[in-house]
Amino acid sequence: MDGDEFDDKKSHDETTTAAAAKATAALDDKLQEERKTLPIYQYRDAFLQAVKDHQVLIIVGETGSGKTTQIPQYLHEAGYTKRGKIGCTQPRRVAAMSVAARVAKEMGVRLGHEVGYAIRFEDCTSSNTVLKYMTDGLLLKEFGDQPDLAEYTVLVLDEAHERSLPTDMLFALVKDLARSRPDLKVLISSATLDAEKFSDFFDSAPVFKIPGRRFPVEINHTLAPEADYLDAAIVTALQIHTKEPPGDILMFLTGQEEIETAEQILKQRTRGFGTKIAELIICPIYAGLPTELQAKIFEPTPQGARKVVLATNIAETSVTIDGIKYVIDPGFCKKKSYNPKTRMDSLQVAPISKASANQRAGRSGRTGPGKCFRLYTASNYQDLEDNNVPEIQRTNLSNVVLILKSMGIDDLINFEFMDQPPPEALLQALELLYALSALNKNGLLTKVGKKMVGFPLDPMLSKMVVASDKYKCSEEIITIAAMLSVGNAIFYCPKDKRVHAQNAKISFHVGDVGDHIALLRVYNSWKENNFSRQWCYENYIQVRSMKTARDIRDQLEGLLEKAGIELTSNPNDVDAIKKCITSGFFPNIARLDKYGSYRTLKHPHTVHLHPGSGLAEVLPRWVVYHELVLTAKEYMRQVTEVKPAWLVEIAPHYYQMKDVDDPALKKMPRGVGRIGKELVCF
Numbered sequence: 050m051d052g053d054e055f056d057d058k059k060s061h062d063e064t065t066t067a068a069a070a071k072a073t074a075a076l077d078d079k080l081q082e083e084r085k086t087l088p089i090y091q092y093r094d095a096f097l098q099a100v101k102d103h104q105v106l107i108i109v110g111e112t113g114s115g116k117t118t119q120i121p122q123y124l125h126e127a128g129y130t131k132r133g134k135i136g137c138t139q140p141r142r143v144a145a146m147s148v149a150a151r152v153a154k155e156m157g158v159r160l161g162h163e164v165g166y167a168i169r170f171e172d173c174t175s176s177n178t179v180l181k182y183m184t185d186g187l188l189l190k191e192f193g194d195q196p197d198l199a200e201y202t203v204l205v206l207d208e209a210h211e212r213s214l215p216t217d218m219l220f221a222l223v224k225d226l227a228r229s230r231p232d233l234k235v236l237i238s239s240a241t242l243d244a245e246k247f248s249d250f251f252d253s254a255p256v257f258k259i260p261g262r263r264f265p266v267e268i269n270h271t272l273a274p275e276a277d278y279l280d281a282a283i284v285t286a287l288q289i290h291t292k293e294p295p296g297d298i299l300m301f302l303t304g305q306e307e308i309e310t311a312e313q314i315l316k317q318r319t320r321g322f323g324t325k326i327a328e329l330i331i332c333p334i335y336a337g338l339p340t341e342l343q344a345k346i347f348e349p350t351p352q353g354a355r356k357v358v359l360a361t362n363i364a365e366t367s368v369t370i371d372g373i374k375y376v377i378d379p380g381f382c383k384k385k386s387y388n389p390k391t392r393m394d395s396l397q398v399a400p401i402s403k404a405s406a407n408q409r410a411g412r413s414g415r416t417g418p419g420k421c422f423r424l425y426t427a428s429n430y431q432d433l434e435d436n437n438v439p440e441i442q443r444t445n446l447s448n449v450v451l452i453l454k455s456m457g458i459d460d461l462i463n464f465e466f467m468d469q470p471p472p473e474a475l476l477q478a479l480e481l482l483y484a485l486s487a488l489n490k491n492g493l494l495t496k497v498g499k500k501m502v503g504f505p506l507d508p509m510l511s512k513m514v515v516a517s518d519k520y521k522c523s524e525e526i527i528t529i530a531a532m533l534s535v536g537n538a539i540f541y542c543p544k545d546k547r548v549h550a551q552n553a554k555i556s557f558h559v560g561d562v563g564d565h566i567a568l569l570r571v572y573n574s575w576k577e578n579n580f581s582r583q584w585c586y587e588n589y590i591q592v593r594s595m596k597t598a599r600d601i602r603d604q605l606e607g608l609l610e611k612a613g614i615e616l617t618s619n620p621n622d623v624d625a626i627k628k629c630i631t632s633g634f635f636p637n638i639a640r641l642d643k644y645g646s647y648r649t650l651k652h653p654h655t656v657h658l659h660p661g662s663g664l665a666e667v668l669p670r671w672v673v674y675h676e677l678v679l680t681a682k683e684y685m686r687q688v689t690e691v692k693p694a695w696l697v698e699i700a701p702h703y704y705q706m707k708d709v710d711d712p713a714l715k716k717m718p719r720g721v722g723r724i725g726k727e728l729v730c731f
């Protein structure tokens with residue numbers, strides 16, 4: 050059972066720590082030598098002098114030159130942690146975690162003590178933490194709680210070139226803060242050379258360049274475009290492995306699923322190789338990768354073997370893996386985009402920019418000459434955009450608008466962004482927050498809005514949690530919120546046991562309760578079974594995701610208390626739970642049309658039930674959905690049936706009777722049936 054398992058883990062941790070402590074002294078020398086070989090090391094003194102001389106400094110150095118791991122250590126060694134902490138932000142949580150682990154090791158301390166990290170839902174720091182790596186989103190949140198960030202003496206906004214939304218917000222906030230806190234040092238660190246823009250924004254702050262060493266990289270383009278880039282990438286990896294001299298391979302893929310597929314295929318195809326061909330060690334890295342597996346990619350490759358790292362664009366600049374000699378670049382990544390017309394966020398696979406392609410290629414030439422295999426033609430390369438569009442210009446802004454409002458920043462139009470967000474997107478964020486009752490007519494934060502800010506969730510989810518007070522079902526709602534926050538990784542379906550897995554999944558959907566309630570049932574059954582691992586196996590549920598959900602749920606429970614919301618349970622009143630979900634997600638309502646697809650109600654647009662939804666065979670007339678995903682079609686994921694009357698009851702400012710009682714809607718199908726395999730509406 051799980052309780053035992055935790056105890057096991059603890060004693061195991063303690064023994065390994067004792068062993069690690071003994072090993073530290075030996076390790077230290079080697080690591081200290083390694084530190085000295087990094088390009089930044091030669092500039093250590095000049096860098097410290099520049100920090101002393103200037104309050105704000107822009108640092109530019111190629112990926113792998115030692116910015117992220119060394120700068121905070123240099124500052125620590127120079128005494129900047131005597132009176133406070135050094136905070137270093139990363140746009141990606143895996144980067145924050147892995148870099149903190151590395152730095153703790155270099156300093157010979159336990160992770161979570163002097164060196165720690167904090168990401169959403171996970172705080173691995175303690176009162177004696179002086180070097181704190183964290184996601185940019187988290188520092189943004191801390192800004193809200195404590196606007197002078199008094200506990201920090203230095204802030205390093207790292208990976209500035211990524212231009213993630215929270216980092217962009219931090220630029221403006223930190224610039225402002227620096228004026229009122231002359232003792233605060235601000236470092237903006239970037240891997241690209243166009244630092245002028247950062248310098249201009251920060252009142253002509255000086256730029257400190259770390260000259261990189263880069264070895265020549267031979268770039269190969271394909272002669273014709275590849276129809277199936279995943280297959281082409283795998284074939285290329287195997288060709289490198291069988292024909293090219295030693296050196297590890299880095300393959301850029303777009304996400305976890307693709308990486309897992311590639312891993313499986315590579316395993317299958319190398320199985321038949323026999324002993325004549327060297328071992329190929331396959332190491333995946335992506336955002337949701339469990340911590341214990343993250344360390345594996347950094348382990349040195351054993352003599353005679355070759356490593357192939359299957360990575361998302363996290364390996365483009367955020368983490369550096371030593372020993373890479375070959376890069377395989379299919380030319381794609383997942384990009385968030387926001388369509389103001391349909392008011393929809395989507396995550397889509399899209400071509401990368403030239404800047405990204407060059408970064409990727411550069412990963413192969415860090416320690417010696419490298420080779421990059423681009424799975425696109427030279428003319429495709431010429432057609433790529435020069436640079437990535439900053440996230441602020443292509444995303445839903447409701448979350449950051451809420452955070453800024455909570456900081457008392459009301460005039461968003463005149464807020465000093467490095468690049469302005471589209472006014473339309475800003476306006477729509479304000480509209481949504483107003484609809485959720487987080488803002489009043491004057492655009493000021495309401496009581497509800499204040500409560501919502503307390504939860505590290507997107508506004509619609511936090512509204513749902515806040516509304517649970519009214520419906521007396523906060524126990525159920527935080528479970529649902531936690532399960533939704535884990536993402537799409539609760540159920541799994543092994544290819545050889547598809548029928549069993551499907552049946553297990555269906556058992557949670559009995560009564561066509563909808564996907565939200567099914568998630569609640571999964572969690573509660575797991576809990577009733579003592580959080581058992583065995584139970585997860587038997588029900589084709591991912592143990593790891595469940596544990597994450599439990600951690601998130603625990604946190605939300607603590608935050609409920611802070612927000613003054615009572616913990617109440619109403620397990621049998623399914624309608625109350627559904628109404629509560631609707632209170633947060635009423636902008637996401639769709640109704641069935643006669644073709645078996647759906648139309649969104651407010652800004653009409655055709656969408657479909659995701660085939661993975663428990664309601665895919667039921668097709669209810671009115672549904673609320675958690676999110677839209679765009680693949681071949683626009684799919685609603687995590688869907689629950691609602692009654693149209695609730696909309697007018699819950700959101701009278703948003704829907705009127707005519708919206709749900711329009712004569713045109715009389716044409717809505719009355720029911721759904723099946724002719725052969727086809728679902729039809731009548």
Ligand code: ADP
Binds near residue numbers: 114367
């Ligand atoms: P930069 O921030 O300039 O890109 P880093 O400080 O991240 O550079 O990397 C410097 C060195 O530290 C690299 O050689 C990299 O391989 C190593 N490194 C970083 N993180 C880890 C880790 N988690 N495990 C092992 N080595 C690491």
Ligand code: MG
Binds near residue numbers: 207208366367
């Ligand atoms: Mg870095």
